[in-house]
Amino acid sequence: MTRATRYDPKRFRALTWFDATAAFADGSDSPRNYLERCLEAVDALEPVVQAFAALNRETARAAADASTTRWKDGKPLSPIDGMPVGIKDLLETKDMPTQLGCAAMTGNFPKNDNAAVWALRQAGAVIFGKTVTAELGGNHPGPTTNPFDPSRTPGGSSSGSAAAVAAGFMPAAIGSQVGGSIIRPAAYCGNFALKPSQGGIHRGERQATSMSTHGPHAGSIEDMWQVAIEVASRCGGDPGRAGIQGPMTTPTAAKPDRLILLETDGWARTDADSHAAMDELLESLRSRGVQILRRGDHPLIESLEQALVGAGDLANTITAWENRWTLRNLIDNRGDGVSERIKARVGVVEALSPDDYRQLLWRRENLRAAWRMLAPLADAFFTFSCPGPAPLWPGDVPGQPLAPRPTGDAVFNTPSSLAGAPAVTIPMLAVNGLPVGVQVMGQEGDDARMTAFARWIHLNIDPVAVG
């Protein structure tokens, strides 16, 4: 059983929380009832979707009951008090194991709460389950399937978070992105998601790399923002960073006057149907008075496009270098439980020197300079969130070379990761019955502003279905 045979953005109704809480105060509904409906969806769909690495029904029910009492008493801890939230299985949770999608980490159960998990509990959220991650946040996939077609990937590495929201298991889930791990799976699964500015949400124990972030997937932009701000207002940003700030309710929809359309290396890798859908969307934006600027329109846009050539390799190599000791230790100690994909990556990066790494950082600085200098020219960057719908994933074939991108292509995601920039993906396109997201990206610190633009686009522009 799957949720839908074809995704139709005009008819698809994601699970939402923000419009459910009014009934909690008058007792016509409750967080416990809400949770039970989620569990019913899990019972029906999880055998195919396989979004969970761990699920703790009884602690979730106890937390939902406590929340029910608070709402009845008129004293919810926050607007997300009682919200069932999934946690990507890279982040530590004190009441469930943290196994990082990696066989070598089987049974790992540090009984700690990541800073964001701590903040969610402080806000009253129900920590519902651990959602499947691709191995160690890389691209070696777990068992999760795409809720709109089980023969396809849900994307990665936040595979379970994206699929759980799309399957209606929960209104929001925490993902994380180093290269493309929040925005891409969300886009393949028809979710909203925020990849925060670098440092926007405290990463707790996960500080190892210079461009990873934690951020929410959600069925609505309201829930997406509410989760982000409830977390950030409690645990703040990364060490040394101010972190996400902004209104304590969803930012008011704001019309962008000018958007810079970024092609990146992804433009040429995107199928004709998706391009046709994007063309129609851009036309629709123009008809509402939004000016679309692109590489021919301004030399600095061209400069940024050129700085973005090879962005995927650049991002992957920087991160692989930063993870090399962690991965080397893991391989040396428990190599049997580490995939060949990870081993191959470590082998490549161990040939690099600190001077090679410094060169990569300098390329990233170059790119950031062009990104920043374009701030005055337009309100935001705009492009696909993924190069077409989620690809088929039949699994690796024993004896054959490993498939290069089993969780899809992060080509449209590495630019904002490299820039340290906030990105919001919006489910605006359907291509051959599958979701394809589009994203707005801003300058560091523009998280609330990008949410406001995304909200305007979603409210004012009709989604486009092609194929």
Added chain:
Amino acid sequence: MTRATRYDPKRFRALTWFDATAAFADGSDSPRNYLERCLEAVDALEPVVQAFAALNRETARAAADASTTRWKDGKPLSPIDGMPVGIKDLLETKDMPTQLGCAAMTGNFPKNDNAAVWALRQAGAVIFGKTVTAELGGNHPGPTTNPFDPSRTPGGSSSGSAAAVAAGFMPAAIGSQVGGSIIRPAAYCGNFALKPSQGGIHRGERQATSMSTHGPHAGSIEDMWQVAIEVASRCGGDPGRAGIQGPMTTPTAAKPDRLILLETDGWARTDADSHAAMDELLESLRSRGVQILRRGDHPLIESLEQALVGAGDLANTITAWENRWTLRNLIDNRGDGVSERIKARVGVVEALSPDDYRQLLWRRENLRAAWRMLAPLADAFFTFSCPGPAPLWPGDVPGQPLAPRPTGDAVFNTPSSLAGAPAVTIPMLAVNGLPVGVQVMGQEGDDARMTAFARWIHLNIDPVAVG
């Protein structure tokens, strides 16, 4: 038995490595023999000094034998091939436990190498032992005593690294500093030490805080620099940072033309004898043509001094906030093994909000701005490394309030920590028969430059003994 009843900087001879290796090639000495001499010193003095949290004689001997062969073959891996190096027990080592000076971490043995430890092994160094740290790098002391007076603290939190070098157990050891944990213990123990620029040496698994660094203690400035550059040239800086760069041998001594004498909150807390010694040292510097600028001489120096008022509280609160989830998880899980000092600190910081933290970051930015703006005015900042000699430490008295600073006062160390600036401490003073260090501090990235100035001062200015 202790190393010396009185410290005399003119007569004290620290253990050195750089001048020992010539004999390794011709076979008149060897890394194995060097190690055995170190082990003899350990056998004689360790019962009182108590510098080690773990010591692995057999793996050290095997590593020294391998190095002996490489030197004989004329193929040492680096100038520090065979050097016995101690590792502060906060950093993971694959062949010894990592217990962080904390009862709650007893038996912790992750069998991983920290990035700096990995780099040291690549350079051929002998990982000799884990050196005692104050609990979790804070100020709750371990058992280590000051090699020049066992009734006094060796300083902290790099207590064991500082004492082991001073006791002649090893020519160099790795320490770490968040507030004052490299420079202060080194100064109390008569060592040279480098607190690198923030991000200067990859911290491996220890990325939790925005102003901690790993750096070497050594008996000579040559060994101090060599360890720093051998490590940094292999593992580089922290994620996103260029890290320490510079010559692959000790920077040439460079005369500073102008030094800014920083008083900080420490000036008023320093005893008269130490001030007398400093006055004599400053006179000696002036007599060699070094101009000393201070707060009355330039308004921006006064601005920096004012920005440094309360620097200790500022640094401690920033770090405590950044560590709050880690510490809260530890206390919740294994509270019996955590000191009351740590618990009290977490209690205070848990009352702070992300907005409070943002205010602290803004104060730090203010201070950094003044620090940077003074760069053109002089070659370096200069001051005490500690407010007088190591204080007596008789231990906490049951039933009495906890002593506030059992490992001494970091008042002269938090400025460079907050500024993210490199600092080199030089053993230039003896006060009442105990070492007192002075330090040069520069701008971020000035690690080699500060080493060059420190080397000039040590070569050209006589040490001063008072009392």
